[in-house]
Amino acid sequence: xxxxxxxxxxxxxxxxQNVTLSCEQNLNHDAMYWYRxxxxxxxxxxxxxxxxxxxxxxxIAEGYSVSRExxxxxxxxxxxxxxxxxAFYLCASSIGASAIAKNIQYFGAGTRLSVL
Amino acid sequence: GESVGLHLPTLSVQEGxxxxxxxxxSNSASDYFIWYKQESGKGPQFIIDIRSNMDKRQGQRVTVLxxxxxxxxxxQIAATQPGDSAVYFCAGRRGSNYKLTFGKGTLLTVNx
Numbered sequence: 406x407x408x409x410x411x412x413x414x415x416x417x418x419x420x421x422q423n424v425t426l427s428c429e430q431n432l433n434h435d436a437m438y439w440y441r442x443x444x445x446x447x448x449x450x451x452x453x454x455x456x457x458x459x460x461x462x463x464x465i466a467e468g469y470s471v472s473r474e475x476x477x478x479x480x481x482x483x484x485x486x487x488x489x490x491x492a493f494y495l496c497a498s499s500i501g502a503s504a505i506a507k508n509i510q511y512f513g514a515g516t517r518l519s520v521l
Numbered sequence: 522g523e524s525v526g527l528h529l530p531t532l533s534v535q536e537g538x539x540x541x542x543x544x545x546x547s548n549s550a551s552d553y554f555i556w557y558k559q560e561s562g563k564g565p566q567f568i569i570d571i572r573s574n575m576d577k578r579q580g581q582r583v584t585v586l587x588x589x590x591x592x593x594x595x596x597q598i599a600a601t602q603p604g605d606s607a608v609y610f611c612a613g614r615r616g617s618n619y620k621l622t623f624g625k626g627t628l629l630t631v632n633x
Contacts, residue, residue: 409564440623445530447610447623448565463620495564508614509555510621512564 408432411496411513418483418490419521426481426516428496435501437479438510441465442493451494454479483518491520533630540598542627544611549592553614555621556585556596560607568596568609598629606631 409430418424430437436455440448450463454473468487473479479498483490494517497510534540546554552573557565571578571585571594578585584597598605608628612621 411564445625447625448612449623450620453620497564507570508553508621509567509570511567512557514564515562517562 409496409498409511409513411494411516413516414514416516416518417521418518421485423482423484424518426483426494426496426518428479428481428513429477430479430498430511431477432498432500432511433476434498434511435476436499436508437473438497438499439463439469439471439479439481440495440497442495442515448495451481490518493517530625531628531630533632534601536601536603536631536633538601540596540601540605540629540631542596542598542609542611542629544594544596544624546592546594546611546613548613548615549589551592551613551615554585554587554594555612555614556583557610557612558605558607559610559626565610601629601631603631603633605629 412427438453439451441451442448449465451469452460452463452471454460457473457476460471460473468484470482493515495515496513499508499510555570556568558568559565569580569583569585571587582599587594608626610623610626612623614621
C-alpha cells in the first residue's frame with residue numbers, strides 16, 4: 406500500500422523541549438516537503454528536499470530543523486527556539502524537482518502538535 | 522514573489538447544484554496550478570492540475586479554467602454532493618522554482 410505516513414497523529418510538547426515528527430514515503434519520490442498549517446490558513450513551507458542529503462529552507466524555517474539521510478524519510482524537528490509551535494504539520498512528496506515534471510505533491514495525514 | 526489567494530473564504534451550495542471556487546494569482550510567470558481538497562483533520566488530496574499553456578482541463582465532475590489575461594483560475598464542481606464538503610486550495614508554481622505557493626482556502630459547505 407503506497408503512500409506517505411506521518412507519525413504520531415497527535416504530539417504534545419513541553420516548554421523547552423525538542424520534538425521530532427516522522428515522515429516516511431514509499432512512492433520512490435525524490436522531493437519531500439514540510440508545511441505548517443494554522444487554523445483558517447493556507448500551507449506555509451518550512452523546509453524542502455530535492456534529493457537525499459540535501460535540503461533547503463522554506464519561508465518559515467526558523468525554529469525547525471530537518472535531515473534527509475534516506476530517500477524514504479524526511480523527519481522534522483521542532484526545536485525549543487520555535488516559540489509558537491502549535492499547528493497542524495503536513496509532509497508531502499513529489500516525483501521530482503524538475504520544472505518539466507508535473508509537481509503534484511502528495512500529502513500525508515498530518516501531525517497535530519500542541520504545547521503543554 | 523508569488524501570492525495566491527481566493528476570492529471568498531466560504532461557499533454554501535445546495536446538493537445537486539454546481540459549485541464554482543475562484544482563485545487569483547499575482548505572478549504572470551506562474552506556469553502550473555493545482556487544486557487540492559482538504560477534509561477536516563486530514564491532509565490535502567490532489568483534485569486536478571493545469572499547465573499555463575492550457576485554458577481548460579476536465580476531470581471527473583470537475584473542471585479547471587485558467588484565464589492568464591486576468592491571472593485567475595476557477596474550479597467548477599458539477600452536481601455537488603455532501604461528500605464534496607471540504608476546504609479547497611489552489612496552489613501555483615513559478616517556472617523553474619518548483620515550490621508551490623498555496624492560497625488560504627475556500628470552505629465549501631453542501632446543504633442537503
